[in-house]
Amino acid sequence: MALSNEQLIAAANEFGTPVYVYEAEKIAEQYNKLTTAFSKTNARFFYACKALTNINILKYVQSLGANIDCVSIYEVRLALKAGFTPDRIMFTPNCVDFEEIVAGKDLGVHVNIDNIPMLEEFGNTFGNSYPICIRLNPHIMAGGNYKISTGHIDSKFGISIHQLRHVERIIESTKLNVVGLHMHTGSEIKDINVFLEGLDVMLDIAKRFPNLTFIDLGSGFKVPYKEDDVATDVDQLGSRVAKIFNDYQKEIGKELEVWFEPGKYLVSECGYFVVKANVIKTTTATVFVGVNSGFNHLIRPMFYEAYHFIENISNLSGPERIYTVVGNICETDTFAWDRKINEVRENDLLVFHNAGAYGFEMSSNFNSRLKPAEVLYLNNKAHLIRKRDTFEDLLKNEIEVL
Numbered sequence: 001m002a003l004s005n006e007q008l009i010a011a012a013n014e015f016g017t018p019v020y021v022y023e024a025e026k027i028a029e030q031y032n033k034l035t036t037a038f039s040k041t042n043a044r045f046f047y048a049c050k051a052l053t054n055i056n057i058l059k060y061v062q063s064l065g066a067n068i069d070c071v072s073i074y075e076v077r078l079a080l081k082a083g084f085t086p087d088r089i090m091f092t093p094n095c096v097d098f099e100e101i102v103a104g105k106d107l108g109v110h111v112n113i114d115n116i117p118m119l120e121e122f123g124n125t126f127g128n129s130y131p132i133c134i135r136l137n138p139h140i141m142a143g144g145n146y147k148i149s150t151g152h153i154d155s156k157f158g159i160s161i162h163q164l165r166h167v168e169r170i171i172e173s174t175k176l177n178v179v180g181l182h183m184h185t186g187s188e189i190k191d192i193n194v195f196l197e198g199l200d201v202m203l204d205i206a207k208r209f210p211n212l213t214f215i216d217l218g219s220g221f222k223v224p225y226k227e228d229d230v231a232t233d234v235d236q237l238g239s240r241v242a243k244i245f246n247d248y249q250k251e252i253g254k255e256l257e258v259w260f261e262p263g264k265y266l267v268s269e270c271g272y273f274v275v276k277a278n279v280i281k282t283t284t285a286t287v288f289v290g291v292n293s294g295f296n297h298l299i300r301p302m303f304y305e306a307y308h309f310i311e312n313i314s315n316l317s318g319p320e321r322i323y324t325v326v327g328n329i330c331e332t333d334t335f336a337w338d339r340k341i342n343e344v345r346e347n348d349l350l351v352f353h354n355a356g357a358y359g360f361e362m363s364s365n366f367n368s369r370l371k372p373a374e375v376l377y378l379n380n381k382a383h384l385i386r387k388r389d390t391f392e393d394l395l396k397n398e399i400e401v402l
């Protein structure tokens with residue numbers, strides 16, 4: 001499923017550029033791939049909503065029956081507003097203060113604690129009166145093998161598995177009721193064995209927590225960005241996880257749910273970012289296309305050196321030329337170097353693919369530019385789901401004292 005160029009051009013004509021355009025049905029397609037792949041496991045999927053939080057997207061994901069993963073108390077409140085009940089909300093904050101954790105508890109959502117001081121404070125304050133999940137750092141190294149290493153503990157996330165004895169000590173003295181264990185290594189899984197090795201570590205640890213009802217394996221589901229890119233083989237992963245869990249459940253004599261937190265996998269491919277070519281500028285070495293956007297709207301290429309496929313939908317049959325695509329921000333903001341794109345003329349519309357996840361969500365008003373509009377195609381009809389900023393928005397929270 002994909003939006004056609006006609007649909008993208010229609011959205012650009014109706015709502016202007018730059019504009020983010022999403023296709024609802026693509027999210028459903030991705031969600032169905034996951035539920036099908038894991039149908040033999042007692043699996044639940046929590047949409048990691050930091051990828052894209054427009055309330056309409058949240059409501060749509062809610063309507064699919066998915067759950068939601070939130071990293072701030074405001075995401076929790078958005079999720080509630082979108083119709084998720086507290087039991088479908090996982091709250092996984094990082095380095096927040098104790099009040100924010102308590103606020104999650106007061107809203108009745110699943111609370112995931114990722115450091116020892118807060119675990120201790122939670123236990124001292126609430127004892128066993130509120131079930132919690134603990135975020136562990138299994139120290140899985142990218143590149144095909146995991147390593148339980150004390151030498152390379154460089155992530156701020158989770159409680160190191162080397163601190164388990166300390167965790168147990170806190171649980172024993174405060175009677176904390178630990179019902180879930182969580183890991184999220186963040187890496188994009190190309191090789192599902194890396195993931196399975198992580199699962200192995202988690203299952204081993206799980207035996208030390210008698211009240212467990214679920215294990216949350218976070219995300220890591222990869223989608224293709226380039227044409228020859230591989231996606232995570234979710235079907236293969238699904239059947240391997242099913243086998244491992246079934247064996248494990250027999251061994252321990254009880255059932256466990258397995259939770260996942262896909263962000264990108266659900267919303268990356270549903271999104272398109274449509275911009276306009278302002279100028280074609282030939283310097284001594286390079287042909288630049290300068291577009292009416294920049295890293296204020298889509299920062300992934302500059303921030304992560306991420307690749308986004310770029311297409312000129314105004315001149316599909318034009319000869320291919322090599323361009324460097326840049327933004328209009330007073331800062332080096334290169335979207336892509338040396339890309340073959342059908343000949344670009346002033347006012348042509350260029351489309352960035354895979355723009356659903358961490359696109360609009362990471363946008364800003366840098367250079368006092370306006371955040372773009374967002375449009376959702378649902379049942380082949382385009383809906384404006386966020387107005388473009390106006391000049392007044394730039395001043396909205398400022399207080400003039402001069």
Ligand SMILES: *Cc1c(COP(=O)(O)O)cnc(C)c1O
Nearest residue numbers: 048092184219220261262263264
């Ligand atoms: C960001 C995040 C995810 C989602 O990661 P993707 O790569 O977008 O799938 C899942 N879980 C947690 C805790 C996260 O912070």
